[in-house]
Amino acid sequence: METDVELLARLRDGDEHAFVMLVERYQPSMVRLARSMVPSPAVAEEVVQDTWMGVVRGLERFEGRSSFKTWLFRILANRARTAGWHEQRQTRGNRGRAVDPSRFAAGGQWAEPVEPWVEESDDRMDAAEWAPVLRAALDELPQRQRQVVLLRDLEGLSGSEVCAVLDISAGNQRILLHRARNHLRERVDAAVGRS
Amino acid sequence: MVVLRRKDLVCREAVELVTEYLDGALSRRDRRRLEAHLAACPNCGAYFEQIRATISLTGSIEPEDLSPEARDELTELYRRWRAE
Numbered sequence: 001m002e003t004d005v006e007l008l009a010r011l012r013d014g015d016e017h018a019f020v021m022l023v024e025r026y027q028p029s030m031v032r033l034a035r036s037m038v039p040s041p042a043v044a045e046e047v048v049q050d051t052w053m054g055v056v057r058g059l060e061r062f063e064g065r066s067s068f069k070t071w072l073f074r075i076l077a078n079r080a081r082t083a084g085w086h087e088q089r090q091t092r093g094n095r096g097r098a099v100d101p102s103r104f105a106a107g108g109q110w111a112e113p114v115e116p117w118v119e120e121s122d123d124r125m126d127a128a129e130w131a132p133v134l135r136a137a138l139d140e141l142p143q144r145q146r147q148v149v150l151l152r153d154l155e156g157l158s159g160s161e162v163c164a165v166l167d168i169s170a171g172n173q174r175i176l177l178h179r180a181r182n183h184l185r186e187r188v189d190a191a192v193g194r195s
Numbered sequence: 196m197v198v199l200r201r202k203d204l205v206c207r208e209a210v211e212l213v214t215e216y217l218d219g220a221l222s223r224r225d226r227r228r229l230e231a232h233l234a235a236c237p238n239c240g241a242y243f244e245q246i247r248a249t250i251s252l253t254g255s256i257e258p259e260d261l262s263p264e265a266r267d268e269l270t271e272l273y274r275r276w277r278a279e
Contacts, residue, residue, distance in 0.1 A: 016277075019273050023270075027261045049269065056276050098210070108206055109205060109206050110206050110238040114237075114245070115241070118245060118248045127252050131256050154258075181250060
């Protein structure tokens with residue numbers, strides 16, 4: 001399989017096939033990210049098309065200091081902002097904690113035991129089975145948390161790449177990520193309890 | 196009543212450090228305090244394993260496939276951009 005850098009070199013020479021290959025490689029992820037940033041699917045689609053135009057016209061500005069994917073997502077995030085994406089106001093809540101404080105006794109210990117399910121997750125929870133639960137849980141997240149967990153845990157970007165794409169601090173990135181992960185964990189936990 | 200030494204973490208604090216720990220972003224002191232707590236506390240140990248399992252399950256969620264129509268539309272757009 002050709003690397004991104006090889007495809008970009010061909011794209012610079014005006015090779016349409018290289019463009020199609022990049023689209024096939026990244027379009028699904030871009031649509032998913034755009035939908036986490038703008039309210040309507042139609043606007044999300046425009047944002048993604050704008051992003052590709054930005055790529056085609058701005059190719060010379062890609063210096064390879066970041067990965068192509070990070071560069072692409074950064075353009076997309078900028079286009080989403082231009083398209084009128086206004087961030088939801090985030091309430092701090094829970095005094096800044098990811099895990100609901102009511103889960104703990106006065107001394108700070110768990111009020112109820114945490115039931116282990118990880119071994120079960122290996123045995124009878126295959127990933128496909130949990131995808132619907134996790135997709136629903138992702139949709140419930142506040143916008144920023146959803147974007148961070150999407151970029152980190154679904155797209156596999158590093159923490160610093162996520163900070164560059166979303167223009168947030170490292171500390172903020174980690175707080176948002178931990179809250180998001182904790183929410184997803186709770187949803188799986190509840191579903192394990194039901195099954 | 197449990198008497199907590201100042202250097203010990205309680206569960207409520209320990210669970211908040213897990214993502215920083217996995218990112219290698221904790222100070223050496225906090226990393227040791229968390230590791231000691233996780234080794235001693237089955238509840239937080241289970242929580243930690245669940246976060247790791249959640250990360251792995253989340254990582255396997257695939258985006259929707261690209262439709263042929265969307266691909267063709269973008270290819271058309273590409274031709275227009277090149278022609279401009």
